[in-house]
Amino acid sequence: MYEGKVVVSVRDQIARKLRNDIIDGTLSESEKLKEQELAQRFGVSRGPIRDVLLQLTKEGLLTSKPNCGVSVNTALNPHMQTLMVELRTEIEMHALRSSIDTLTDKDFDELSGCLSALIDAFNEENYTLVTELDMSFHRYFVQKAGGSDLVNIWEPIVYRMRMNYRRIDNADDCFTEHNRILNAMMDRDIEEAIAALQANIR
Amino acid sequence: MYEGKVVVSVRDQIARKLRNDIIDGTLSESEKLKEQELAQRFGVSRGPIRDVLLQLTKEGLLTSKPNCGVSVNTALNPHMQTLMVELRTEIEMHALRSSIDTLTDKDFDELSGCLSALIDAFNEENYTLVTELDMSFHRYFVQKAGGSDLVNIWEPIVYRMRMNYRRIDNADDCFTEHNRILNAMMDRDIEEAIAALQANIR
DNA sequence: CTCTGGTATATTGTTGACAATATACTAAAG
DNA sequence: CTTTAGTATATTGTCAACAATATACCAGAG
Numbered sequence: 001m002y003e004g005k006v007v008v009s010v011r012d013q014i015a016r017k018l019r020n021d022i023i024d025g026t027l028s029e030s031e032k033l034k035e036q037e038l039a040q041r042f043g044v045s046r047g048p049i050r051d052v053l054l055q056l057t058k059e060g061l062l063t064s065k066p067n068c069g070v071s072v073n074t075a076l077n078p079h080m081q082t083l084m085v086e087l088r089t090e091i092e093m094h095a096l097r098s099s100i101d102t103l104t105d106k107d108f109d110e111l112s113g114c115l116s117a118l119i120d121a122f123n124e125e126n127y128t129l130v131t132e133l134d135m136s137f138h139r140y141f142v143q144k145a146g147g148s149d150l151v152n153i154w155e156p157i158v159y160r161m162r163m164n165y166r167r168i169d170n171a172d173d174c175f176t177e178h179n180r181i182l183n184a185m186m187d188r189d190i191e192e193a194i195a196a197l198q199a200n201i202r
Numbered sequence: 203m204y205e206g207k208v209v210v211s212v213r214d215q216i217a218r219k220l221r222n223d224i225i226d227g228t229l230s231e232s233e234k235l236k237e238q239e240l241a242q243r244f245g246v247s248r249g250p251i252r253d254v255l256l257q258l259t260k261e262g263l264l265t266s267k268p269n270c271g272v273s274v275n276t277a278l279n280p281h282m283q284t285l286m287v288e289l290r291t292e293i294e295m296h297a298l299r300s301s302i303d304t305l306t307d308k309d310f311d312e313l314s315g316c317l318s319a320l321i322d323a324f325n326e327e328n329y330t331l332v333t334e335l336d337m338s339f340h341r342y343f344v345q346k347a348g349g350s351d352l353v354n355i356w357e358p359i360v361y362r363m364r365m366n367y368r369r370i371d372n373a374d375d376c377f378t379e380h381n382r383i384l385n386a387m388m389d390r391d392i393e394e395a396i397a398a399l400q401a402n403i404r
Numbered sequence: 405c406t407c408t409g410g411t412a413t414a415t416t417g418t419t420g421a422c423a424a425t426a427t428a429c430t431a432a433a434g
Numbered sequence: 435c436t437t438t439a440g441t442a443t444a445t446t447g448t449c450a451a452c453a454a455t456a457t458a459c460c461a462g463a464g
Contacts, residue, residue: 009268009447010447010448011447034414034415034416035415035416036414036415036416044448044449045448045449045450046416046449046450047249047447047448047449047450048447048448048449050253050416050417051252051253051256051447054253054256054257055256055260058257058260058261058354059260060351060354060355063350066211066416066417066455067415067416067417067454067455067456068415068416068455068456068457069415069416069456073351076351079300080348080351080352083293083296083348083352084355086292087289087292087293087355090288090289090292091285091289094285098281146282146285148265149262149275149278149282149362150282150285152260152262152358153262153286153289153355153358153359153362156354156355156358157355160351160355211417212417212418213417236444236445236446237445237446238444238445238446246418246419247418247419247420248419248420248446249417249418249419249420250417250418250419252446252447253417268425268446268447269424269425269426269445269446269447270425270426270427270445270446271426271445271446
C-alpha cells in the first residue's frame with residue numbers, strides 16, 4: 001500500500017484539499033476565496049488559512065491583490081503552457097539522468113507501489129487521487145536527484161500545468177506510460193527512460 | 203530616477219531586507235531565524251513575520267522544519283547550479299523572443315533607467331542594490347512576456363542562483379553586458395539579444 | 405439620467421495571549 | 435563515565451479580538 005508522507009500537518013491537509021479543488025474545477029476560475037469562509041469550512045481560525053493561501057499563491061494556483069484577497073488563477077495560455085512543458089521536461093530529464101544509476105530496489109518498490117495505487121484510484125474513478133499519484137511518481141525521482149531544492153522549482157510548474165487539462169482521458173495510457181518509464185529506469189536504460197518521459201509529459 | 207514599485211507593503215519591505223541579508227551573507231548559512239527576534243527587529247508582531255518566512259521558504263532561500271523553525275538554506279551544489287542556469291536561460295530566451303516586437307519606447311526608458319540606477323549603485327558601492335537592479339532589469343521583460351505566471355516561476359530560480367555567487371567582480375562588465383542586451387532589444391535583433399543574454403547569465 | 409460624494413458593510417491586515425511542541429539542561433541509574 | 439528519564443525553557447502553532455482598508459450601496463447635485 002502506497003502511503004506517501006506518514007504524518008501531515010493540518011496546514012498541509014488544507015493546502016492539499018484546496019489544490020485539488022482548484023485543479024479538478026470545484027473552485028471555478030477567478031473565484032474569490034474568503035478567509036473567514038474557509039476557516040469555518042475547515043474548522044480552524046484564519047491564521048492557518050492565511051498561511052495556506054499564501055503558499056498556494058506562491059505556487060501560482062491563486063493570485064493575490066493586497067487588501068483585496070485571493071482568487072483562483074486563470075489557466076495558462078497555450079504559449080505559456082508550451083514553455084511550462086519544456087521546463088518541466090528539462091527538469092525531469094536532468095533528474096532521470098542524475099539519479100538513474102543510484103536508484104535502489106527500495107526506490108523501485110516505492111515507484112511501483114505508487115503506480116499500483118494509481119490503478120486502484122482509476123478503478124475507483126477517483127481522478128483527483130489519480131492526479132496526485134501521477135505527480136507523486138514524478139516527484140519521487142525529482143526529489144531523489146535534486147532534493148527539495150529541485151522539488152521547490154518543479155512543483156509550481158507542474159501545478160500550473162495541471163490547471164489546464166483537468167480531465168484524464170484514458171486510464172490505460174496513463175498507466176502504460178508510467179510503467180514504461182519505470183521499466184526503463186529498472187533497466188538503467190537512460191535513452192529509453194527519457195523517450196518514455198517525453199511521451200508522458202505533454 | 204528608477205523607482206520600481208511605487209508603494210510597498212510592510213511585508214514586502216521585510217521580505218526584501220531578509221532576502222538581501224541572505225544573499226549578501228549577512229545571515230550566514232544554516233543560521234536559524236527566530237520569529238520573536240525578527241518581530242522585535244522590524245517592530246511588528248509575529249504574524250507578518252511568519253508570512254514573510256513562509257514566502258522566502260517557498261522561494262528556496264530558507265528551509266523549514268515543522269515545529270522547529272526556519273534556517274538559511276545552503277548554497278546549491280555545482281550540478282544543480284548548472285541546471286538552474288539552463289532553466290533561467292530558457293525562460294529568459296523565451297521571454298525575449300515573445301516580447302521583443304512588442305516593446306515600446308516607454309519600456310526602453312524603464313530598462314535604460316534601471317541600468318543607470320545600476321551604475322549609480324555601483325559608484326556608491328551599494329552591491330546589494332546592484333544585485334536587486336540586475337534582477338529588476340531581467341524581471342522587466344520576463345514580466346512583459348509572461349506576466350506574473352512566468353515571474354512566479356523565474357524568481358525562485360534566480361534567488362536560488364544568487365545565493366551561490368555573492369560577490370560582484372566587475373562593475374564595467376555588468377553594465378556593458380546589460381547594455382548590450384538592451385541595445386539588441388532596441389534594434390529588434392533577437393539573435394544578438396540572445397547571444398548577449400547567454401553571455402550575461404552564468 | 406449620470407456622475408460624484410459619503411456612509412455602511414464586508415474583508416483583509418495586525419496584534420497579543422494561549423496551546424502544543426521541540427530543545428537544553430539536570431540528575432539519577434547502570 | 436555514559437546513558438536515560440524527567441523537567442524547565444524556548445520556540446513555533448493557533449486563536450479570537452481589533453485596526454485598516456476596500457467594496458457596495460445610496461442619496462443628492464448637475
